[in-house]
Amino acid sequence: MVFLTNLPNELLVQIFCSLGDIDDALHFGRTCTAINHILESPEFYLLIMRSIIVSSDTHRFDIRLCNILDLHREFVNYFTSGGASISVNAPSPRTAFYTLNCWETKLHECVLNCPDEIEDEQVFDTVARWQGLRVLQDLYTSKELTQKDYIYPKHCNAPDIFQRLDLLQNRGNESYDDPPSTPKKPNGQPRVFDAEQTSRFYSAVTCYWLYNEIRWCLTHISYNDWQIPDFLRDTFLKHLDSLTSSPLLFALDLLSIHEFLYAHLLPLHSRGLADLSPNPTNPSPLTWATLDPSEPPAHAQKAAGLHSFLHRSAALLQPPDLIALAARDATIHRPPYPLLAPPPSLFTHIQPRPLPGTRIAVSSFGYAPPSGRVRVPAQLPIDPHAAFLRRRVDVCFQRVQNPDAGLPGLGEVFEARWAAEARGAVFWWAQSSAKAAMRMERWREDERGRRAERPGGGVVS
Incomplete structure (x- = not known):
């Protein structure tokens, strides 16, 4: 009788390389000791993981995300070492063509000219990201959310915003008129992802993260004409759209991810960033002031601070930052109630230099990063990120x-x-x-x- 393990190692490696995602490789490796030895072999491990990341539809954004995260670190190193404001090249007087500066060229290469190659370190980063984002997936599937589990910036205009926030953060101890949260789908089945849903979730999170990094990079370049970053961003996003075979479904996935991250997870665990004091590494801290019941006149001012916090957080915090925020908040509010202030490196990483001329809080995927004399629409939506994603859904549906x-x-x-x-x-x-x-x-x-x-x-x- 012929067994799978009778195949030569080279054929088994080819089987590994043809699998759909990293989980498939890990599961295949657990089938028996001999096959697991191949996966764990230093000779084959990187080859297998690199092949899966390069060829798998699940990981279609990972190489670009690895490269743009490297560029993000270059921005941070440049500004923290005293680098001046990044200016843009003036159009040629003869041709009126715009020439990309070195930073824009790097961004262009990260998104549009991305080779199907990935370095060893980036392979390990991708495997770690695949495992780390499983925390977000577990949070997403842990319970069925209702409308009261979401808080948007527009809710900050309501007089009961702090009561609403308190009920969200203490939902386990509160009674609601609507049914309690359960880890069930509407049809009563457990909220568990199969392999295809796991792939969709991971692809949506990494794509959203990539969108946010593109916007972040463009925001840290000083433009005098809004049309330039607007054109660059649209070019990048259209290219990323071309990588998706189900545009309407993926647009809905992105909208669901955005609302889960920044309308539910962020306010739910925002206590971890509440009432922070300014410090040298964070002169304009990403924080908000909790409401003191003995100071009702300050309600409107503190509600405006919460509104600004939600805006800025959606623009500055990435999915891993929200995972860290959730973990820190859960630890702080359990015995022995340790003090876990955010590390200064967090603020240096998300905002490496003061941006007095940049309103990053309203910088969105769908709007030009406003800095210097850049013109922006007179009326911005209350949640520009969600508004942009809803327009994408509408455009895809119209087709x-x-x-x-x-x-x-x-x-x-x-x-x-x-x-x-x-x-x-x-x-x-x-x-x-x-x-x-x-x-x-x-x-x-x-x-x-x-x-x-x-x-x-x-x-x-």
Whole structure:
């Protein structure tokens, strides 16, 4: 009888290299001792992992993310060593063409001219990222979230914002009118990811992280004309979009990830950054002031501080920063209640130099990084990142939507139905762009039916 282990090592390595993601390789390695020895062999380990990262659709953003994180560190080293503001090249008077400076060229190479090669250190970084982001996946699947589990910057205008925040942070000890959070899907099945959902989740988080790094890099270059960074960013994002075979489904995944990270996880664990004092490494600290019940006149001012904190955090904190924030907050609020202040290196890494002319809090994927004399739209949405991602969903849906003029637009029904049905369960809600489009068409049809039933209602024209 012929066994798999009778194959030569070279063929077994080829089997490893053809697997879909890192988990597949780890699971295959656990099938028996002989195969595990091949995976753990220094001769084959890097070869196997490099091949999977380069060829797998799950890891399609990893090489670019590795390169742009290296560029991020170059920015930090440049500014912390006393580097001056990064200026841009003036257009050639003869051709009026814009020439990229050295930093823009590096960013261009990270995203557009990224070779299908990855260094040994980047292989280890990717494997560590694959394992580390599993913490976010566990948090995402740990319980079913309701509307009260999300806090947006727009909620800071409400008089009960601090009560709402307190209820979120102490949900385990509070009673709600709506059903309690459970690790169940709406159909009662456990909230557990299969291999495809794990792949979607990882791809969405790494893509969102990559978006944020592109925006961060462009924000730290001083532009006098908003059209230049706007064009560069759009070029980069269009290229990243071309790497996705299911654009509508992926746009929904990105929106769900953004709202989970910055409308739920961030406010839930924001106590870890509350009431920080300015320090030399962080002259404009990423913090907010908690409300003292004995000082009601300060409510509006502190609510504005919380509003600014949520904006700045969405612009500055990346997924690993939120993992660290959640871990720190959980440790601080358990006996023996240790004091765990954020390390100064956090603030140096996210904002390596003061940006007096840059309003990074409103810098978004969909808006030019405002610095110096850069022009920005007069009215910015309350959450520019979410607004940009919702527009992406709308654009992707328009490509496949039913052209029936009698149906209401997606924007008229999306917010309520998304929050009620899909926001915290999108990875189970639809498994393809076609399935997502079908469900969203049903939203429009339901809205048309409701309007027709109203007194004086009728078909939308």
